[in-house]
Each structure stands twice: as C-alpha cells, then as structure tokens.
Amino acid sequence: MMLLDIQNLAKSFGGVQAVKNVSLQVDSNRIVTVIGPNGAGKTTIFNLISGIYKADAGSIQFCGKEIVGLPQHEIARMGVSRTFQNIRLFMGLTVLENVMTSLDPAGSYSVFSAMLTLPQKRRQEKENRNLALQALELVGLADYRDEQPKNLSYGLQRRVELARAIANKPKLLLLDEPAAGLNPREVQEFIGMVSSLRERFGFGVLIIEHRMQVVNELSEHIYVVSFGNLLAHGSPYEVRNNPDVIKAYIGEEAKR
C-alpha cells in the first residue's frame, strides 16, 4: 500500500483551474519531488493534501484512508507534517516551545491539570520537552532553544520549522520550497539534514523545489507539473531527458 496515493486531483479557484488532473504517489522512506514553473499549482497540491483547501474532484488516500474533506488538524494528526514556503513560525513562543506545539495537540492532560500543574502535566511536559529538544538537536539548534524565532537568521528559522515538523514523528513530510532564501552552504547542509532524517525516521518526503541542486541530489522520483497538469514523472535521469519537460521547464539548465 502506498503511503500517499493521489488520483486525478482537481481544484479551481473561480475560473482558474489551479490543479486540473494530477495523480502522484509517495511511498514510505522515499523522497519525491514536485517541480514546475511558477504558478503550475505545486503549492495548491500541498494545500490540498494538508487540508487547507478541499479538492473539487479526485481522491487523496493516506495510509489507505481517504482524506479529502477531513479538517486540517485531523490530517495533521494522522501523520502529515509540513513546512511552508514563507516560514510560519509562532511569534511569542521560544524556539523550543515552537517545536513543542506539534506535540501539544496529542497531549492528554486536562485543563484542570494544566491550571493546577498536577503531576500528570509535569510528567508530560518533561517528556515533550525532551522530545522537542531531540528534534532540535537533529537540526543542530539545541543551543537556540530559548531564543525568540524572530531573532534567528532566515536559514536557522527554516531549520526550526523542520524540527517542528519532525518532532511528532510524522509518516509523511511535506516541504514547500525548503531551500528558498538559503545560501549555497545552507542548501548543502539542508540536503544532508533531510536525507539523514529520512534514514532515521523512514518517513516519506514530498518536496516542492526550484533549485536543481536539491532536486538532483535528494529526489528518487520526480513529478513535473505545468499549468495544473502532470507533464511527466520518473527518475531524475528520465525526467531530465524528457523532451516535454525540457521544453516546458528546464530548458537550458538540462543541456549544460
């Protein structure tokens, strides 16, 4: 059974058909990339998977269950984590608390326990704090745990977002242009981080990316989207040599 199985997905906004007919699959322990020109509908696909939009047609099955129409938070709790194209960290919470928010919804202590700080709360807070710290260590940010996220550089903020997305041990990780705004060294670090995290947790990863370096080094399977349609898919080698793809998107880059 595929971890994520999307069939004939469609979504339009008014008269604009953002996604026309897209089918794609992601398996556990695989890194899959979606590429395509600006406005091709890549982020819309992500928003459909994570439940921000509801699909007009088609199906999205996660672990064999249909998730179209489920509210965002339920999809997240099934094990779909994501990061955003424009970083969306929670201001007013420290870095560690930001990571802890992904563990909090599954917490079990009650409001009364919270207000009275009963032992159950103490125990769970300690546990979650440790789990969040582990996630921060994996992205190399444990030293920044008490900082406010706005005081961190752009590259570090991206890593906080990654830590927050992996802290609750997701089955599927969605990364929306994770390398945007990073300098070449940070991109290299990010690539290493994602592949080592994948090895450690064995989750499926779906990435939207423009940087060919990221696409080529990370992905095992590539889907090319253009104007809401699936143009081609296959291994990086196959896609690079597909004439349609060269025409629509990669162009000069592939001939080099």
Added chain:
Amino acid sequence: MQMFNYLLSYLINNVFILMIGMLGVYVLTGLTGMFSMGQAAFMAVGGYTAAMLAKFLHWPLIATLPASVLMGALFGLLIGLPAVRLRRDYVAIVSLGFGEALVAFLNNSASLTGGALGLTDIPKYTNEYIIIGALVLIIAFIWNFKKSRFGRQCIAIKSDELAAASMGINVARVKLLVFVLAGAISALGGCLYVHTTTYLDSSAFGWDQSSMWIIMVFFGGINSLTGSIFAGIILGLIPEILRFSNELRIVIYCLLVLFIVNFRPEGLFGTVEWDMRTIRRGIGKLSGRIKAVRARKDVK
C-alpha cells in the same frame, strides 16, 4: 497616610475586582488574539447571578461563587459556539453585539433585575482578604494555563491560525475552551463585585468597560500576564490619583496610552514575563555591569 490608606482600599475593592474581569480579556485577547468587545457582559452575568441568588434565595458566598462561575462558562460556550468559526475581526463584532444586547436585556427586565435602577441591598460577603486571595488564585491558574500545552496552542493560534492547524491543533476547539474559560473568569469577577459594592446596575458593564480592559492588556504587553497585571494596577489607579483635576486625568490617561501604542506597539513588556528567571537574569546583568565599572575604576 490617610491618602495611602484610601488608595489601598480603592486598589483592593475596585481595581483588583475589575482586574479579575480584565484577566478574562487577557486569556481571550492577549493569549489567543480574539478581540472581545463585550467581556464586561460576562462580568454582568456573574454579577446578576450572584446578586439574585444572594438577595432573593439567601445563598451564601460558597454557593453564589460557583453558580456565577458556571453561568459565566455557560454564556462563554453560547457566544463561543458561533464565534469560533469566524475571522477574528468578526469575533469583536459578535462579542460587542452580545454585550450590548445583554445589558439592554437586563435593563428592560425590571421585575427581576431592577432594570436601570439596579439591585440594592445585596449581602456583603467579601473582605479584602477574600478579594486578594481570589485574585492571586486566578493569576496562578492563568499562569499555569499559559505554561501548558493549552497556553502554547493559544499563542500559536494567535500568531498563525493556518500553521497552528497544520500542527494538528484543533483551532475551533481551543478557541471555544478559551471562550468558556474567559467567561468563567470574568463572571467570577462579577460575583466578587456585587458582594463588595452591595449594589448593581447594568450600566457598569457596557462596551466602555470592555474596551478599557483591552487597552490594559495591550498597554501591559500583549503576551505578558505580569504586564497586564501591572497595567491593570497602574491604569486602574491613575484616574483615582489624579482625582483633584478631572480634565487633566483624562488627558494624562490618553497620553500614556498613546505613547505606549506609538513607541512600544508590543506593549510595555512585550512578551516578557516578570518571573524569577527574568529577574535573576536582570540581576545578573546588573551585577556584571557594576563589576565592569569597578574594574575600569581600578585600572584608572
């Protein structure tokens, strides 16, 4: 000395009680980012519940207090149910409408509530110790709430609802919980209010009181509980201190608020809490600086 005693009694009997109402606004607006323009109506709910039970049925404080808290929570649930699905600017309108409607209802059902004349001869159950005790307890509860999974989810929702939902946070549910909690807190303030002043009329719970609370929360620092408490005390006392000049006190009050909003849009303390950690860090910095100055002098 007389002035001091007077101010102290004013602080406890007026400022502290209204501050309990404000803490409801802190939970809703400061922590979760929903503007409640009708929070004072929840204080009225608690106040009228306690007043009528004590006056007509002669219930003691130990019974009127939980009854008014329960009523506040119930009304919070009632307003919360439609409000949580709305965008936050509409929440302000819904709560404003609720508040004004409730005050109008209380004014017009004169047979039960005394209408615009209000209720008098409500049993006086409270003293300074009860008020201070209740305030400290509520502050402790809210502090613990903030430092828990619920508090973090609230702040996450305030900061970015979409990202919060994608973390698995059930936004509508957390908001509803906060509405109920804020309603209960403000209603408790209302209960203490009537048992302290022994009279009650609905005009005290209009939107002007609600907006005053929002000003306090913003003044103190939008995320900071200690900031809100500080602002509640300062802004509650200023009008009384400046009593000698009625015109001046409004001018000074407005100037203070304007300065804060312009020069510190995050509020006086921003997100900083004045807990032991901050204070210790502050003392550490200060002693470090003193040592540095001394060392420089020694070199000279």
